[in-house]
Amino acid sequence: SRWHRSRAVLRVARPRSRTSVPGRRITVSQLSADDRLAIHELLATYCHALDLGRWEEFAGLFTDDCRLDFGSLMGVYEGGEGVRRFSERIQSLGLFMRHYTTNVVVRGDGERARAESYVLAVTGAPGTSMQTTGRYEDELVKVSGRWRLRVRRALLDQPA
Secondary structure (H helix, E strand, C coil), X not given: CXXXXXXXXXXXXXXXXXCCCCCCCCCCCCCCHHHHXXXXXXXXXXXXXHHHCCHHHHHCCEEEEEEEECHHHHCEEEHHHXXXXXXXXXXXXXXXXXXXXXXXXXXXXXXEEEEEEEEEEXXXXXXXXXXXXXXXXXXXXXXXXXXXXXXXXXXXXXXX
16 A cells, blocks of 8 residues: 555665764764753853863863864864963964854764754954954864863855
């Protein structure tokens, strides 16, 4: 019957979770509301710590084996030493900064997650300002019960 054919099609077309396959895009999220909130809080704290120069707090947001990839604009930084070098580079610029992360989408399970978000960064020195837009692609892991950034990749928009 038509009803049975429809049910068979739905069984075949139903999306399946791929959270356990490394390197594959996560299609079904198994995160709790508490995990989602903690990840959103982590992404917001990244902006606050970076913009306000709270470098110890900033360093605590990452795993020991982290990777920050800012492409040709700011380079790649790995591990705790890399986070320290990145922080020093930002400080040396002496710019006013405000980062805004929006449209956050998180997928994962209780131990690993991926997040995608948009970023707007406003920077400047007295009398000047610049706006940069782009996306963050993040890989997060739970370490001792707290979410940490393992990979942050910035994909900045190119002006037309």
